[in-house]
Amino acid sequence: MLRLLCLVAVLSLAGCGELWNNPYPESERSSNTLYSAFTERPKHLDPAQSYTSDEWDFITQIYEPPLQYHYLERPYRLIAQTALDIPRPRHFARDGRELGSQARVEDVAFSEYVIRIRPGIRYQPHPAFATGSDGRARYLDLPEREIKRKYALADFPETGTRELTAEDYVYQIKRLAHPRFVSPIFGHMSEYIVGLKDLAERLRAEDRKIIAAHEARYGRADRGYPWLDLRPHRIEGAEALDRHTYRIRIRGKYPQFVYWLAMPFFAPMPHEADRFYSQRGMNDGRNLTLDWYPVGTGPYMLAENNPNARMVLVRNPNFHGETYPSQGEAGDAAAGLLADAGKGVPFIDRIVFSREKEGIPYWNKFLQGYYDQSGISSDNFDQAVRIDIEGQASLSPEMEAKSIRLRTSVGTSTFYLAFNFLDPVVGGLSARAKKLRQAVSIALDWEEFISIFANGRGIPGMGPLPPGIFGYREGAQGMNPVVYDWIEGKPRRKSVQDAHRLLAEAGYPNGRDDKTGRPLVLYLDTVARGPGDKARLDWYRRQFARINIQLEIRDTDWNRFQEKIRSGNTQVFFLGWNADYPDPENFMFLLHGPQARAKTQGENAANYQNPEYDRLFERMKNMDNGPERQALIDRMLAIAREDAPWVWGFHPKDYGLAHAWVMNVKPNNMARNGLKFYRIDSALRLRSREQWNSPVLWLPLALLAVLVIASLPAYFSFRRRERMAARP
């Protein structure tokens, strides 16, 4: 017993001042570090290739496109980042004559964006910029034998920097057409940027020559191709006018183009970096590539790149400086979001992203204070949030006790049920099909779906546009009259009787075809990922059964599901869309006939075709926001609601939690570069962690003691049997 007490004392002393369950090194206890997590391993960190939000969480802190979204203001507004101002497009007719800013779309042959970047911006320290005493690049012409001794970027001890120039932005635009990798936006951009498609052809031809010469020297199997210098290849659509000014020339009028200038695809790329990583041997089992080690001008730079375990960003010592915004939307000041107005950013020195593949450890580490912020999965929703009878979300007492804060926002996304317009039963503009779709739209009770399956996190859709996007209307004006009635100041879903009536008018009284007498059976193509989906699928069946329609579930895998949609071999299916940019065009084009998936592999997965809608879309898409555009959108929404190519599902709400020591957190669905505005009270974090995580020793020791005591009879029995004399 004495030994046991000694052990308890030793363990208790050992625990003083140190948190045993702290996953971070003791040296980081009070550091000005933000701790976050990531689930999916990033595939690409090259801004020309990366197109997922998981990857942008990293690279948008490093790379700086010329524009960015205002951190606080809503609706979302573009502001300059490295640019001096927002470029205003100049429009030109086919004969070169300049047109006014209000020029008609059909008159505009070209539009030009002249972007002036701020002088004096410098890149992060990087070996690609290192120079020797003679001024020549230190690491750009390394012999292969020297590269063979390098395994990480840290093996290049010397670093350098240089000023950001307009040519770097032009270089990156050319990289969208690079023959050695696929940029996901090349197809789209080549339709607009003048000469990009032609550049791709020229680069391909040049690359073939380079590769042929390389293979002649090293053999076909060798993939260490030399650098393809893009600088000599001029492109009319992207030209540097001087050291700090460049011009982008696009075909026609495309007002949404300016939003692309806030995405990493249009971030600058120094040719030295491209050349540095293209040296023979760099990617020979070492992953020394531009796709692995970014080079930017942003507030942070990647100090540790281990996508299997953790990614670490540290403050870029050469960052040009930026100040925290001084104005936001109503309520921001009261929420403390303007307390740091005008102060220089970034506030945080270091950001550690740890990989958490599973939700349980992620959530528990957040509750222990080892992650500074977290989302809320459906498994943890009841533990974190209470929904009152009015549907308002608030924190649970457990979260409030820890002073955790809840941030909610309606995402710029939509989730919907699509009817395939190529299907003979549910598709087309006939009155029969239209009324059938309208009946289903009424019968599917999205309010119930949101309550049951999304924990109340969403608002029912009245059309494709989510709140916060120009064209979206609140209240009675924005209601979908096909599905809802405005009663007592609220939209109320029409009754099932209305749906039955529509169904009967469609020729399916009581869910039976009035010509054949056969029951109406609809087929839902879906990807069920596990037993958890059964409840959802049963709910769908019940909703259709309310109007006597039998719903057959055709479960398949993701690949086949996509293939069916591409070939138009579906009837009804669920799909979602996240906005690329906050413009109605980015949602309304999902119903644009010429972009039908089955015909052109476009984004109109329902293959919806309505000539009037398409005509209005062509006019609306290139207009500036204003009453005229709003009127067009209203007309388009009325057409789409009447035709009901989708059951306008819901717009999910994003719920996020942050600890009390994390300041300036505001959800921003369009931009992911907001970490530079975050501030941490690391002293409060340390105190909270110590309070929440002191080791509990008495319980495991008591358990151990019970085990020892329980095994004592066995021990004594063993001793007795060992001493037992042989029995006659």
Added chain:
Amino acid sequence: MTAYIIRRILYAIPILIGVNLITFALFFLVNTPDDMARMQLGAKRVTAEAIEKWKAERGYDKPMLYNGSAGGTAAITDTIFFEKSVKLFVFDFGNADDGRNIGYEIATRMGPSLALAIPVFMVGLAVNITLALLMAFFRATYLDVWGVVLCVAMMSISGLFYIIGGQYLVSKLWNLVPISGYAGGVDSVRFLILPVLIGVIGGIGSGARWYRSIFIEEIGKDYVRTARAKGLSEATVLFRHVLRNGMIPILTGAVVVIPLLFMGSLISESFFGIPGLGSYTIDAIQAQDFAVVRSMVFIGSVLYIAGLLLTDISYTLVDPRIRLE
């Protein structure tokens, strides 16, 4: 013995070709190169041209198994199967579909996998054998009966339960070790304590019960009776004679898994955030990354064959009567 080993290595070649062929067939039954391209390029704005370019860059634009348009041997060699498989036999794994080097990944992930798997294996073996011997020692007593009942109960519980329960109890309630994460060097110990503990406890049910049955069988043999008749203590009989003779079936199960320890644990690594080969394989399956999947299956097959060979060799070490001809 050398001739035997060489013969076994030669036998392995057709087995590995077969494994490769089956992996290839199974993978491409559910995924097409177009699916793989779409998975890598993302769901938005992917053009047919981009898909073709992606496939061409990675050699997925060729016929699967037979190239009818090529003449001579190229009909076989200028195919996806041949090009993707032949380099495996010289352990050149190439790049993953996202462009990253597989050999580099395997080299960096092997350490964390082994850091978890070796202690689980060693400690688990020691604990299971000890508990099995104790149950054999107390055979037909309440300790033995309840020990077997407990083993059956522990076998019946999902491994996931041990992991989630262990994380909740040890890391969340008692705050003794980190819930998940990994660090290099000595610091890795505090991250490995819990997964090793859970790995060992999770394996006790099946391991101890199986070894117990081996030892019980041995205890009934004549040499044990002779040893007792000589007046040896029960502990000496058990730990010296029964254990040594029970090692042959134990080796059958144990040695064969030693090489496979390199492959890591699929579930534990994911839940404990250990960046090993198990979680690499799971990621690759989810990402439909054929390059990684085939590499991991190939390595797994090689290691399994090596494990079987090692088992055969180990027989000769523990039982001199056995000769490998």
